[in-house]
Structure formats: structure tokens, C-alpha cells
Amino acid sequence: MTWETVIGLEVHAQLATKTKIFSGASTAFGALPNTQACLVDLGMPGVLPVLNKGVVDMAIRFGLAVGSSVAEKSVFARKNYFYPDLPKGYQISQFELPVVIGGQIHIELDGGVKKTINLTRAHLEEDAGKSLHEDFEGASGIDLNRAGTPLLEIVSEPEMRSPAEAVAYAKKLHELVQYLGICDGNMQEGSFRVDANISVRKVGAELGTRAEIKNVNSFKFLERAIMFEVERQIDIIEAGGAVVQETRLYDAAKDETRSMRSKADAMDYRYFPDPDLLPLIITPAMIEKVKGEMPELPDAKRTRFIEQYKLSDYDAMVLTGSREIADYYETVVAATGAKDPKIAANWVMGELNARLNADSLDVSESPVDASRMAGLVARILDNTISGKIAKDVFEIMWTSTDSADAIIEAKGLKQITDxxxxxxxxxxxxxxxxxxxxxxxxxxxxxxxxxxxxxxxxxxxxxxxxxxxxxxxxxxxx
Amino acid sequence: MSDHIDVHKVARLGALAIGADEVGAVGQKLNAIVGLFDDLAAINTDGIEPMAHPLDQVQRLRVDVVIEKDIHQYVQQIAPRVEAGLYLVPKVIE
Structure with missing residues (x-):
């Protein structure tokens, strides 16, 4: 008997604005509890939400990047439920008329197999606060700094058929939102959270009953959670049982999913249009303006690197892995007169990457910035130093602020070419x-x-x- | 006509404590409200676009600039319990 896995993902991407979606309070991460929650975020009587233009621009940017239609008119709705970290008693979201409709994400699987995953929609909403359950006897602590933080919830069609496809999709989306500059992608801090809707069915049969796994915050856990959940559902059905529609949590320590709430306790959210907010109208002029500010997207950049710098598919893939690494590489190549883009590629992917990994640093935090790296690569290209000596120079550069030239001069490392x-x-x-x-x-x-x-x-x-x-x-x- | 409001369910969704002696009266009042909606639902609205807002205006947008200050010490004066800057509420998860 062959089972087919059916997976749809809902991703919450925290939008990288300076302020909340409906208030002028800061969204900076890591502030002391409740120091970034203003009267609007606290749901005080008499306050009114005012929509952040940055949020709208980012939603348009996403919509353009995935080839969707950006809704000319979208409407904010109230999603009603009670929880201590939701001060108003409702979350402002979008329901019937979301801002982004449709769109596609193209994924590549092992062995070069390509697949297109369709998006259902993406809508804007506000995040809730945080509940801390551990440290207080008989009480939960509530931090409302996160309340009102803008989220773009990106919903896919149930078109993924394996954990690998789900991970490839999530990674592609993760890369895309960072390239677009609309989300910092920090999964540890909860900036990019994944919910997975999972069901199994006999090949060709109707969709089975699904379970939803909430708030998975790493790609590894996403893969494991889906694998566990698929096995669990198949076991239930093969034993003659029926899968219950419910929300489940993935426990990484135990590598299992467990029930959070079943459909019987499912919320009745009683959505209705929020009377505090007027319809959001996005004009063609707004879309054109955002179009003019769109960065080059990962797939286009990859293709260009292969053509322009004559790099291999692999090199181009690594060097476009993030916008930061791509920018770093291009700065080095531009500064070295684009004489030998492959040498620059080897240095960025090799020595630089290894050193960054060893020190757990991001390329944006590299002690050797792109212009100093270019200074080093230039001396290799003009035969002032050999590649081997360059590694020694690089080591010194890593722990100092000296230029490659200064180090070569001071240490007498100039290559003998006479x-x-x-x-x-x-x-x-x-x-x-x-x-x-x-x-x-x-x-x-x-x-x-x-x-x-x-x-x-x-x-x-x-x-x-x-x-x-x-x-x-x-x-x-x- | 909808005359079967489940008062217990509505009370649970609304997080309201409604005593056993009140259920009948509250149910009657709620059914009267629902009756009004039934009247509205009886009107033929074919081909009429749902109205998201009574004012024929569009959403104004705010520039993305921080204008709010830290007011937690001020607003926490009215909170029943506060510790380490956090609002304390009865434990949500056991």
C-alpha cells in the first residue's frame, strides 16, 4: 500500500520595519520587557490603529517577487480570541481580502529536480505578545513588546509531497524574504516561523484529514516534525483508526509531535472587518514605485554570476546564498578590476567562509571587510605574494585593521620575482x-x-x- | 429563525461568567439581537458589493518612524501584578 504525503506550509515572516504595524513603537529585538509597547499596542480604550506604509511597501515587494497579483483593495479584519498576550481580545489580520493573492515559488531538489509550489495568498497581520510560563509561581509573565509587530503570513497550496520538498520550499522562501530586505530571517528570534499542515492519503485519493504543527523554528526540526507526523498518521490509519484534525506541537527534545488542541476545542474566531481601519487601497503608482526599488532576486543573480564571472553552478549558488555574501563578492571583484573572478570566488568561499564559520560570524560581521579583502586579492593577482603567503597575510588581517599592503611591507613578504x-x-x-x-x-x-x-x-x-x-x-x- | 443561541458556548467564547439563573434571560436577549440580523438577512443583496467601511475613504498610511517612548512604568501602575517589568496573570499553561 503506497501512501502519499500532502504538505502545505504557512510561514509567518516578521517584517523588518522599524515600527509596529499599527503604531509608532519600536520593533527592535531584545529590549527590556514592555518598554516598546505603547497605548495602541496595549489596546487601551480610545486609541486608533494607523497602518505603517513600510509594511505595505514590503507586502508589495513580496507580491512582485513571487509573481502574484497585489490586491488593489484589501481589508483588515478582527480575529477574536482571548489570551493574556493579546491585549485587545482580537488580532488584526486579513481574512476575506488579503493583500497578496497567488504567486509561485520555484524549488530545486536533490538531483536537480525542479518543482513549482503555488502560493494561495499572503496577508498582513499583527503579532501577539509573549507569555513566559516558567519563572513565576502560579503565574505567567506577559511581555507585550512583540504585540503589534508586523507579520506577513505566506500560505502555500498543499502541493509538497515530502519533507525534503517542504524544507526546500521553506529555505527558498527564507532566502527570498531576506533578499527582498523585508525580513531578517532570524529563526532563533522567531522572525521566520513555520506551521505545517500535514495529511496522508492513498495515491490519487481525496485529501486526508490534516494535522497542523505549529511554530517550527528550524529547517531541521521542520523535516523531523513532518517525518514523525507522517509516520504517526500512517500508523493510525493502518491500525484501523482515523486521524483527528488538530493542532500539534513539535517537541525537538523528544523528536515527536503531540496534541495541543483538537478540533472540538477549535476557536471560533468570529472574523469581521475591523471598523477602526479603512480599506487598504494599493494604486498602480504605488506598485510601480516599489517595482523601481526591487533588488535583484536570487535566481536572476545566480544566472548572472555564471554568465558574467564565468563561475560554476556550484560557486554561483554559494556566492548568492545571501545578499550580503553576494555583495561582498561583487565588491571584491569590482575592486580588483574583475581580472580573475574565480580567485576572488575561491577566497570568499574558502578562507573567508572557513574563518567566519570558525568564529560563528556572519559575513556582515567579518573583521576583514570587502575592500580589505580586495586589497589582498589584488596582491595575489599582480604576483606580489603567492596564494600561500596570502593565507598568512589574511590571518594577520583577521586580528588587525592593517591593509594587506601594510602587512606585506612590514613583514617583508613581497614575493621574489627577480x-x-x-x-x-x-x-x-x-x-x-x-x-x-x-x-x-x-x-x-x-x-x-x-x-x-x-x-x-x-x-x-x-x-x-x-x-x-x-x-x-x-x-x-x- | 435562529432561536437556538447556545448561551454556554457564547459565554465560553466571550470569557464571561453567566450564572445558571441568568442563562434564560440572557438567551432571550441574545435571540432578540439575532432576530434583527435575520431581518437584515432577509433583504435581497444580490450583486451588491459588501461594504468594509461606511465611510467612502481609504486607509491613510503612517511613515515608518519610531515616535513612541517607553511608558511601561506609567501604564503598569494600573496593573494588578507586575514583576521584572512583566505583567503577571494567572498561569495560562499548567
Whole structure:
């Protein structure tokens, strides 16, 4: 019996505005509790919400990026429920008329298989506050700093058929919202949260009953939660039972999902249009303006990197992994006169990435910024230093603010390219090792490497390796 | 006509404590309100676009600039319980 998995995802992307969706309070992360909750966020009587233009622009940007239609008219609605971290007793959301309708996300799976996932809609809403249940005897602590933070809820069609597809979709969306500059994508801080609707069915049958897993905050957990949930549902059905429509939580420590609330306790949200807010009208002029400010999107950038810099698919993929890394790379290439984009690529993907990973830093936090990196790459390209010496220079740059040139000068690392000087050193080395010379002449070709090593040692690594090889070959042949 | 308002369900959704002796009276009042909606529902609205707002105006937008200050010490004076800057409420999850 073959089971098919059906997955639809709802992603809450926190929009990267400076202020809340309906108030002028700051959205900065990590502030002391309740210091960023104003009267509007607190739901005090008599206050009125006023929509943030930044939020609307970001929704338009997203809509354009996924090829959807941006609604000319959308309406905010109240979603009513009681919870201590929801001061008004309702969440302002969009229901019947969302701001973004349709759209597509193109994913690529292992083995290069491509698939398109359709979006149902994306709508604007406000976030609730945070409840802290641990630290207070018999009480929960409420922090309303997050109340009113703008969210774009992006809803996909139930078109994913495996955990891998769901993860590929979520990652693509994650990359896209960051490229668009509409979400910082920080999953630890809850800026990008995923709910998964999961059901199983016999191939070709009607959709099965689904369970919803709430608030998954890592791609690894998303994959595991879906795998667990699919197994659970198949076991229930094969044992003659029926899946119950319910909301479940993924417990990463136990690697299982468990019931949060069943349909019997499902909320009746009693949506209705919010009388405090007028319909949101998005004019063609607003859309045109946002269109003019759209950044280059990941897929387009990837294709351009391959063509413009003659990079491999893999290199282009890594270097466009985030807008920051792509910008860094392009700054280095531009500053080095685009002579050899591959060398710059190797340095960004190799040394820089390794060092960033080792220090758990993001490229935007790199101690060596793109212009200093360009200074280093330029000296490799003009043969001032070898790639090997460049690694030593890079290490010094990492812990100092000196330029590559200053370090090369101060440490006397300039590559020796004077043929006469190298030849003299090569002859000196050959004279030093008559036994090895005799063996080499006797046919032990391997000793060539020994001579190269000795010459490099004698020059403290500063001789140009290509020249050393050539001159050594000539001298040994004499 | 809708004359079967489940008062207990409405009370639960509204987080209201309605005593057993009040259920009948509250039910009657609610049914009277629902009756008004039944009258409205009886009107033929075919082809009429639902009205999101009675005023024929559009939403004004606010620039994305922080204008609010920290007012927690002021507003927390009216909170029944506060600790470490947090509002304390009866435990939500056991």
C-alpha cells in the first residue's frame, strides 16, 4: 500500500520595519520587557490603529517577487480570541481580502529536480505578545513588546509531497524574504516561523484529514516534525483508526509531535472587518514605485554570476546564498578590476567562509571587510605574494585593521620575482645537496619536490612558485 | 429563525461568567439581537458589493518612524501584578 504525503506550509515572516504595524513603537529585538509597547499596542480604550506604509511597501515587494497579483483593495479584519498576550481580545489580520493573492515559488531538489509550489495568498497581520510560563509561581509573565509587530503570513497550496520538498520550499522562501530586505530571517528570534499542515492519503485519493504543527523554528526540526507526523498518521490509519484534525506541537527534545488542541476545542474566531481601519487601497503608482526599488532576486543573480564571472553552478549558488555574501563578492571583484573572478570566488568561499564559520560570524560581521579583502586579492593577482603567503597575510588581517599592503611591507613578504635572484638561490640549494643531486640525476624524479621545498624554505616562501619550478628544472637539467 | 443561541458556548467564547439563573434571560436577549440580523438577512443583496467601511475613504498610511517612548512604568501602575517589568496573570499553561 503506497501512501502519499500532502504538505502545505504557512510561514509567518516578521517584517523588518522599524515600527509596529499599527503604531509608532519600536520593533527592535531584545529590549527590556514592555518598554516598546505603547497605548495602541496595549489596546487601551480610545486609541486608533494607523497602518505603517513600510509594511505595505514590503507586502508589495513580496507580491512582485513571487509573481502574484497585489490586491488593489484589501481589508483588515478582527480575529477574536482571548489570551493574556493579546491585549485587545482580537488580532488584526486579513481574512476575506488579503493583500497578496497567488504567486509561485520555484524549488530545486536533490538531483536537480525542479518543482513549482503555488502560493494561495499572503496577508498582513499583527503579532501577539509573549507569555513566559516558567519563572513565576502560579503565574505567567506577559511581555507585550512583540504585540503589534508586523507579520506577513505566506500560505502555500498543499502541493509538497515530502519533507525534503517542504524544507526546500521553506529555505527558498527564507532566502527570498531576506533578499527582498523585508525580513531578517532570524529563526532563533522567531522572525521566520513555520506551521505545517500535514495529511496522508492513498495515491490519487481525496485529501486526508490534516494535522497542523505549529511554530517550527528550524529547517531541521521542520523535516523531523513532518517525518514523525507522517509516520504517526500512517500508523493510525493502518491500525484501523482515523486521524483527528488538530493542532500539534513539535517537541525537538523528544523528536515527536503531540496534541495541543483538537478540533472540538477549535476557536471560533468570529472574523469581521475591523471598523477602526479603512480599506487598504494599493494604486498602480504605488506598485510601480516599489517595482523601481526591487533588488535583484536570487535566481536572476545566480544566472548572472555564471554568465558574467564565468563561475560554476556550484560557486554561483554559494556566492548568492545571501545578499550580503553576494555583495561582498561583487565588491571584491569590482575592486580588483574583475581580472580573475574565480580567485576572488575561491577566497570568499574558502578562507573567508572557513574563518567566519570558525568564529560563528556572519559575513556582515567579518573583521576583514570587502575592500580589505580586495586589497589582498589584488596582491595575489599582480604576483606580489603567492596564494600561500596570502593565507598568512589574511590571518594577520583577521586580528588587525592593517591593509594587506601594510602587512606585506612590514613583514617583508613581497614575493621574489627577480629571475636572477631566484636562479642564484636555486643554484645555492643544488650545491648544498650534492647527494640528492646525484640521486636525482640517477633517475629519482621524486626528489624534484625536495628541491622545490628547500628553495621555498631558503626564500621563506616568498619566491614565486611557478618561477621556482621553471628555474629549478632548467638548473637540474644542466 | 435562529432561536437556538447556545448561551454556554457564547459565554465560553466571550470569557464571561453567566450564572445558571441568568442563562434564560440572557438567551432571550441574545435571540432578540439575532432576530434583527435575520431581518437584515432577509433583504435581497444580490450583486451588491459588501461594504468594509461606511465611510467612502481609504486607509491613510503612517511613515515608518519610531515616535513612541517607553511608558511601561506609567501604564503598569494600573496593573494588578507586575514583576521584572512583566505583567503577571494567572498561569495560562499548567
Amino acid at each position: 629571475v636572477g635572484a631566484i636562479a642564484a638561490m636555486v643554484r645555492g640549494v643544488i650545491d648544498q645537496f650534492p647527494e640528492q643531486l646525484a640521486e636525482y640525476k640517477g633517475g629519482r624524479d621524486k626528489l624534484f619536490g625536495f628541491f622545490v621545498g628547500e628553495v621555498m624554505k631558503a626564500t621563506k616562501g616568498k619566491a614565486n612558485p611557478g618561477q621556482v619550478n621553471q628555474i629549478l628544472k632548467d638548473e637540474l637539467a644542466k
